[in-house]
Amino acid sequence: MIRLLPFVALSALASGSVLQQPLQNVVADSQALINSKPLISSEALQDLIKTENLRERSKELYKIAELSLDEYNHPTRVIGSPGHLGTVDYIYSTIAKLGDYYEISNQTFPAVxxxxxxxxxxxxxxxxxxxxxxxxxxxxxxxxxxxxxxxxxxxxxxxxxxxxxxxxxxxxxxxxxxxxxxxxxxxxxxxxxxxxxxxxxxxxxxxxxxxxxxxxxxxxxxxxxxxxxxxxxxxxxxxxxxxxxxxxxxxxKVGTTNIIAQTKGGDQENCVMLGGHSDSVAEGPGINDDGTGTMTLLEVATQLVNFKVNNCVRFAWWAGEEEGLLGSDYYVSQLSEEENLKIRLFMDYDMLASPNYAYQVYDARDDVNPVGSEELRDLYTEWYEKHGENYTYIAFDGRSDYDAFIKNGIPGGGIATGAEGVKTKEEVDMFGGTAGQWYDPCYHQLCDDISNLNFEAWLLVAHSVATYAESFKGFPKRTSIMVTANEKGSLYHGPELVM
The missing domain is CATH 3.50.30.30 (Glucose Oxidase; domain 1)
Structure with missing residues (x-):
């Protein structure tokens, strides 16, 4: 992993201002500024997440997908394309502009x-x-x-x-x-x-x-x-x-890049981690899959800088998910046992604004997953119940980037609004929409563009982030990277069947 200096530090170095005072003083001043902010709370963070900002980000992401027009004859953000390179640049520059709140790193790896x-x-x-x-x-x-x-x-x-x-x-x-x-x-x-x-x-x-x-x-x-x-x-x-x-x-084989951003504040030995994938399939721009996850993480990271956190928060934008979870697999494979144990849980966000949506929660149970996964599942469902929303459980079967984490002892979970699955009559009673159609009729297609987003369905992840950034009280402590797992292997390793 290549560690990069934050944007603010690079700018200051270029102007010579950093040379005017010892580096340790700059770090201390930065930490003091972070600690002077109000402590994170779920309600306060949720209040700052605006649909208008997400709408503008979706427009920007589609423009980036259009960078691939000359090569692919249509917008796409598949790894190796100009659209994906532009997406990675957009993510990195957005986080870098937030100042000294995060340490940003990139991780380049070979992908198929x-x-x-x-x-x-x-x-x-x-x-x-x-x-x-x-x-x-x-x-x-x-x-x-x-x-x-x-x-x-x-x-x-x-x-x-x-x-x-x-x-x-x-x-x-x-x-x-x-x-x-x-x-x-x-x-x-x-x-x-x-x-x-x-x-x-x-x-x-x-x-x-x-x-x-x-x-x-x-x-x-x-x-x-x-x-x-x-x-x-x-x-x-x-x-x-x-x-x-x-x-x-x-x-x-191509080279591609994960982007990781971690708060400098908070307990660095106890991190809540969340991620989404930055790439699309070759067939389309992927504005729902997983542009919605990409944009949500960016917006939450942008608003989080207004708060102090007790536990560190680590954001990840994975590359190569559509080729079989390549980026998240690589990231976890490079963790030492010590670094692995610092991640208390991982939350996956993939497809959050499907047009024919259902509010889906991964059915992550402790009997077949790392202990703590079920508590995260219940945190989501309790939030839905508190706000009078229906929800359904979906299989925790290896289809997205949580897979490498739970296979290496890290509790995991997440939410989604549906992909190519067919909506039932019962779900229409729960959420509205059309029975017999896919949750996302444009899944892995050219029409997965800005018009494919249901902004009313776009519930966000601020509650779970804020909850664990404030406290892991009652959440199971990790003592080993060993995991209780289903012995039958998963039918999926990414969005497509593997067996």
């Missing part, structure tokens, strides 16, 4: 990014309607269509013995389950397949990611169980199904 330009799958004489190319898939050979018979793989395609001898030169049809999609793709490649098709083992289409690239990966699709069944029956009956696959894609 992928882009799929075109794809097509033809099985026999039909195009499966559910067919989708998996994220981080390599292209077909020479980025051209490849042709071969469809071959049914035994079991779930996780072992070499599952692949018949005639897999070489074929398109492998593999059942979802047991192992990760990337493992299935690599096993198919090792067996000589020219492409792989993974079919779902439950209702619905199958959109997943291959994860970390492997030289053995082949072009890989996902299809629904419903689409797969007719082919399975024909193959079991001995029929030959000549097929073709085509994917034009790129998978590459």
């Amino acid at each position: 990014m992928g882009n799929i330009f075109e794809y097509r799958l033809v099985l026999g004489n039909h195009v499966p309607q559910s067919a989708m190319a998996m994220s981080l898939t390599p292209p077909t050979k020479d980025k051209e269509p490849v042709f071969g018979p469809l071959v049914l793989v035994a079991n779930e395609g996780c072992d070499e013995s599952d692949y018949p001898k005639n897999t070489t030169g074929s398109i492998a049809l593999i059942k979802r389950g047991v192992c990760a999609f990337g493992d299935k793709s690599a096993a198919a490649g090792k067996a000589g397949a020219i492409a792989a098709v993974v079919y779902n083992n439950s209702p619905g289409s199958l959109s997943g990611t291959l994860g970390e690239p492997s030289k053995d990966h082949v072009a890989t699709f996902g299809i629904s169980n419903q689409d797969a069944q007719p082919y399975i029956r024909e193959l079991q009956a001995g029929k030959i199904i000549n097929s073709s696959a085509y994917i034009d894609s790129v998978v590459s």
